[in-house]
Amino acid sequence: MKKSSEKFANTAVLWQLCGFGGRQSNLGGVGAPRLRPRFKKRATTTPAVLCIFFSLLFAALVFFGWFDHSIFLSLSSENIEQLKTPKNYPLNCTAWNRTQTCPTNYPTVHKPTNLSRPSNQTCPDYFRWIHEDLRPWKESGITREMLEGARTAHFRLIIVDGKAYVEKYKRSVRNRDLFTVWGIAQLLRLYPGRLPDLEMMFDCNDQPVIKSRDYKGPNAGPPPLFRYCSNKWSLDIVFPDWSFWGWPDTNIRPWKHLSKDIKEGNKRVKWEDRVPLAYWKGTPSMAASRRDLMNCNISDQHNWGAHLYIQDWLKEIKEGFKQSNLEDQCTHRYKIYIEGRAWSVSEKFIFACNSPTLYVTPRHHDFFIRGMVPQKHYWPIRDNNKCKSLKFAVEWGNNHTSEAKAMGEASSHYVQEDLKMDYVYDYMFHLLNEYAKLLKFKSTIPPKAVELCPEVMACAADGVRKKYMLESLEEAPSDTIPCTLPPPYDPQELKAFLDGKFTNTKQVESWENEYWDKQNMKQ
Structure with missing residues (x-):
């Protein structure tokens, strides 16, 4: 009797998918399904009849044992809702310790279904500085020769066919490189298959090193080097710092x-x-x-x-x-x-x-x-x-x-x-996408590069390092799309924005001067 009830339950699910059932059922939601079809308009009778016919045919095949119904057990009313949300993929250290290779079960692509974040939602205004940071290469593009000029970096990140690889050149202070790379690994888990092929150099030290004065003219070819901060005299490309994932x-x-x-x-x-x-x-x-x-x-x-x-x-x-x-x-x-x-x-x-x-x-x-x-x-x-x-x-x-x-x-x-983490990831996403558009060479995986995945870093970690990695682990692909990158500033707009900041600062200094002038007069 149990198997028979399971068979008929699967038939009920098909009736739900055909559009029949209680008002509150909503593909397995609240309320018991109503199996009696309700025809209100003659214009909808033909497709409804076809759906009924195939449902009854399916029921007969299952009832007489001519079709294995077990593959549809996961489509029971209470589980249909779960199909709408991404599956979680926690850290799998058991498999890593056994194979020493990155897991292959994580999705390589994911189509978001959550419409709570509309596609026309624009990113915060500070995202516009992505265009300004990449402007030195807008006309010339980035050649491999330019990239190799940034070999002072701590590591090279490579993305090929949706997978990331890291080639380390030297160790940074205080886990900066580890948690920066960890953050990039989470970005790939959040938006699987959405980042293009690219190669980038990353320096984890404090001071910018790509000086604007050394690269002037249309054929200057400055090395593209990423770091956590820059200044008005330098061309280093700013990127979110390691502490977003813990320090x-x-x-x-x-x-x-x-x-x-x-x-x-x-x-x-x-x-x-x-x-x-x-x-x-x-x-x-x-x-x-x-x-x-x-x-x-x-x-x-x-x-x-x-x-x-x-x-x-x-x-x-x-x-x-x-x-x-x-x-x-x-x-x-x-x-x-x-x-x-x-x-x-x-x-x-x-x-x-x-x-x-x-x-x-x-x-x-910094970037924000x-x-x-x-x-x-x-x-x-x-x-x-x-x-x-x-x-x-x-x-x-x-x-x-x-x-x-x-x-x-x-x-x-x-x-x-x-500056919530959704936007931090979206900033990384847009920055790397815009950067990749400038590359004039095919990205390749160096012989010494190691495939990047959370298991590589976290499974061998211990103590607070592992704790913070687990706290910041993205266990499932995002079911929302990134915010929309705003356009670059036009020159007049950018000048007006910077002039406004300068004016506000000078106004404070003027108030301050007046205050101290009055204090001096009292003495």
């Missing part, structure tokens, strides 16, 4: 989880109740500018409105990072951002705090900061007169609390929404 050396969780932790941390102390001073904690030895910043700490002689702390990483490592949780550092009304050797990975963590960021004049940029605007997302601080600049910023904020609070909320919203 075990400093106990920083993957951004997908950490951003939520900081968001919850923001709720502990309302902005109005936070310490009405500026806060910074870091390593002053990283740069002269940071050592200079420490002179702005509150002391018996001066009150510059800032609490500044030295981060002792050796002590933190020994004590289990008890005093370095980023979600616990949103207790002051203002946060300070200042570069280290170059751009600092701390940038997004500081912006996420719901407190206005006092942004010390930078020399470098170029979409942020002074006075809207941050308050500019002079690098050559930090203490007075900080003092004025804190007093201005405490006297204009509604504007200051709105600024902190705007910057936090920016990094929580426009």
Whole structure:
């Protein structure tokens, strides 16, 4: 009787697929299926009759044992809904330990079915800088000779027929290369088969090295080199940094989880109740500018409105990072951002705090900061007169609390929404696609390259490294499509945008000058 009921249950599924059944069934949804066909219009009778005929024929073949019905068991009413979502593919270390090869069961292509993210959804405006970063090669394209000129890189990434390979040249500091490559592996899992063939060189050090002055003219041929930051004097191509997938050396969780932790941390102390001073904690030895910043700490002689702390990483490592949780550092009304050797990975963590960021004049940029605007997302601080600049910023904020609070909320919203992991992956996706269009050679797999997949990196890992890899593992293809890449700036539009940022900064400096002029007159 059980087998017979299974056979008739499969026939019921076919009737559902024909369009008959309860109003709420929806291919195996809520409510029991109604098997009685309902004909409302004569115009639909013919296809309905055909569907009934083939359903009854199928039922007869199954009932008399002339057809194996078992292959349709997965199409039961309660399972049809599951066919609409991608299957998960967790890390398979058992197979990896046995074969030492990447799994072959992960989909090589996936057609998204989720319409909750429409195809015309445009990416955030900072994606437009992809066009600007690749502009040096727009006319000439990228030859293999140009690519080989970037052999100072830590590794070469190759994508051929949807599979990625890595050839390592040297080891980077503090797991940067490992988690950068891990992030690229997750991109391939998220959008399988959607990235074109390409080869790229990646440098994990701080300072940009491809100087614009060395490559002038239409036939200059600068080497295309990817890294985490660049500046207005360099041509290095910016790429999301490793910490988006975790930084075990400093106990920083993957951004997908950490951003939520900081968001919850923001709720502990309302902005109005936070310490009405500026806060910074870091390593002053990283740069002269940071050592200079420490002179702005509150002391018996001066009150510059800032609490500044030295981060002792050796002590933190020994004590289990008890005093370095980023979600616990949103207790002051203002946060300070200042570069280290170059751009600092701390940038997004500081912006996420719901407190206005006092942004010390930078020399470098990462991939997302170029979409942020002074006075809207941050308050500019002079690098050559930090203490007075900080003092004025804190007093201005405490006297204009509604504007200051709105600024902190705007910057936090920016990094929580426009910098969520969906957009980080989409930025990588569009950057690599646009880059690949410039290549004038066929990508090939070097003899020493190793196929890239999560098992290669994570199965042999241990401790916090493995923990963060598992936390940031993309277990299934995305069921949504990437956002639409916005067009490049036209020259006048870009100039107007940059001029607006410059004007906003100069306005703050003008207010600051007026403030200190009045203070000097009082003395």
